[in-house]
Amino acid sequence: MLSLIERELLLRGWLTSKEFLDLVSVAQVTPGAIAINSATYAGNKAAGFFGGAIATLGVITPSIVIIILITSILLKFKENKTKDIIFLGINPVTIALIAYAGYLISLGTFFIKDSVNFGALIIGSIIFILFFKTKINPVFLFCLSAVLGIIIL
Amino acid sequence: MINWELFITFLKIGSFSFGGGYTLAPLIEREFIIKRPWMTRRDLLEIISISQMTPGVIAINTATFVGKKTGGIKGAIIASLGVSLPSLFIISFIIHFLSDSFGDPVVTKALTGIRAGAIAMIFYSVIGLLKTGASSLFSKVIFIFSLIILIYTPVSPILLISGGGVLGLVFYRCKPGTVDRILQKEAA
Numbered sequence: 001m002l003s004l005i006e007r008e009l010l011l012r013g014w015l016t017s018k019e020f021l022d023l024v025s026v027a028q029v030t031p032g033a034i035a036i037n038s039a040t041y042a043g044n045k046a047a048g049f050f051g052g053a054i055a056t057l058g059v060i061t062p063s064i065v066i067i068i069l070i071t072s073i074l075l076k077f078k079e080n081k082t083k084d085i086i087f088l089g090i091n092p093v094t095i096a097l098i099a100y101a102g103y104l105i106s107l108g109t110f111f112i113k114d115s116v117n118f119g120a121l122i123i124g125s126i127i128f129i130l131f132f133k134t135k136i137n138p139v140f141l142f143c144l145s146a147v148l149g150i151i152i153l
Numbered sequence: 154m155i156n157w158e159l160f161i162t163f164l165k166i167g168s169f170s171f172g173g174g175y176t177l178a179p180l181i182e183r184e185f186i187i188k189r190p191w192m193t194r195r196d197l198l199e200i201i202s203i204s205q206m207t208p209g210v211i212a213i214n215t216a217t218f219v220g221k222k223t224g225g226i227k228g229a230i231i232a233s234l235g236v237s238l239p240s241l242f243i244i245s246f247i248i249h250f251l252s253d254s255f256g257d258p259v260v261t262k263a264l265t266g267i268r269a270g271a272i273a274m275i276f277y278s279v280i281g282l283l284k285t286g287a288s289s290l291f292s293k294v295i296f297i298f299s300l301i302i303l304i305y306t307p308v309s310p311i312l313l314i315s316g317g318g319v320l321g322l323v324f325y326r327c328k329p330g331t332v333d334r335i336l337q338k339e340a341a
Contacts, residue, residue: 026247029264032167032240033174033212040237040244049245056241063209064233067217068226070207082322084336087199089321092292093313094202095282096299101175102275103304109268120269128273138183142169142270149266150259 005038014046035059119153156231159224163216163235168243170236171271174211175201177236179278181219191223194285195339206314212236289335291324 002024009015015023023045027037036059043055077083110121127145130136166180178201185191200222204214213233220232287296295317302308325332 026244030240030243030247031170032237033170033210035210036213036237037240037244040241041248044245044248052241052245056237059210060213060233060237063207063213064217064229066207066209067204067214068221068229070203071218071221071229074203081336085321085325085332086318087202087321088289088292088332088335088339089295089317089319089324090202090314091198091286091317092296093299093310093317094198094205095279095286096296096303097205097310097313098175098178098201098275098282099279099296099300100303102272102279103300105268105275106272109265109272117265120265123266124269124273127270128277131273131277138180138274139165139169141274142171142267145266145270145273146263147266149262149264149269153262153265 002034002038005035005042009042015042019045117153120149123148123152155224156227159220159228160231160235163220163232164239166216167236168239170212171267174204174215176271176275177212177215178282179274181215182278182281185219185223192219194282196222198282198286202314205310285339288339291331291335295320 006020009020010017023038023041024034026041027034030037036056039055039059040052044052047054106124110117110124123145126148127141130141130144131138162184166177166184169180170176178197181197182194186194186197197219200215200218201211204211204218207214213236216232216236217229221229224231283293283296287293299313299317302313303310321332
């Protein structure tokens with residue numbers, strides 16, 4: 001999706017190449033999906049807060065419409081055995097995709113340019129153990145990871 | 154009142170989904186399965202699977218789905234708006250007030266820490282999902298093979314997902330009894 005965004009924005013002269021690079025950095029660093037963040041950033045740069053809002057609305061509307069349509073169709077298959085069988089095969093693939101996403105982010109966070117970021121690795125391990133062994137609110141754990149980042153790294 | 158709660162909850166979720174659309178999963182699990190029994194883990198897995206196959210951002214697709222499931226069409230819209238709003242404000246804030254703070258070493262350290270935390274969260278939720286969504290040997294094998302294929306080959310996720318679905322059907326063709334048993338166990 002990023003390359004689509006890049007093409008459309010540069011074509012219309014709403015962003016320069018450099019601004020696009022900034023966009024990618026900001027989009028990665030803020031919470032939320034990269035695609036939405038990119039749209040918000042681009043809209044904001046081009047037309048202020050209102051532009052950001054419109055761009056965001058634009059990028060989420062197709063998803064909303066499509067999903068509502070799909071769920072209406074799927075509702076008819078709620079207790080369908082064939083659906084269950086198909087998902088029996090699909091679900092593990094989905095979990096693998098999630099794990100793969102984690103793997104990719106790990107590469108970028110723990111291993112940069114052939115060197116290992118041990119501090120980050122330690123923080124990750126601590127937070128993982130806390131997730132596993134305690135019922136501490138994830139929100140709090142995120143704040144903790146930020147603080148640990150400042151202290152340890 | 155459910156709609157308001159839906160909105161606030163997705164605001165919370167949207168504020169903390171660092172690391173892309175998949176990090177929504179553990180947050181949704183905590184808010185809509187553990188805290189409020191509005192859906193099951195199996196529902197969540199199906200929602201994520203479908204969200205990947207449909208066009209659009211996976212984070213929004215997932216939120217829309219959960220919203221629709223818990224509050225109808227209104228819920229779908231509320232959830233999607235709720236999950237996008239935090240980043241709208243955060244990004245606007247960053248652009249207008251903090252554009253110089255990007256090189257700041259303290260900020261970078263905090264962000265790296267957060268990213269490490271997000272990774273921990275992803276792996277934690279993967280383990281949880283494996284327990285519910287991949288309880289059988291069949292599923293576990295598919296999981297491992299998919300992971301290997303994803304890491305070492307350029308095969309597209311859509312192909313893998315379709316392959317998984319086909320394998321499910323083939324498995325049923327070959328061993329319907331086993332599949333029935335697995336489905337019954339997972340439904341319990």
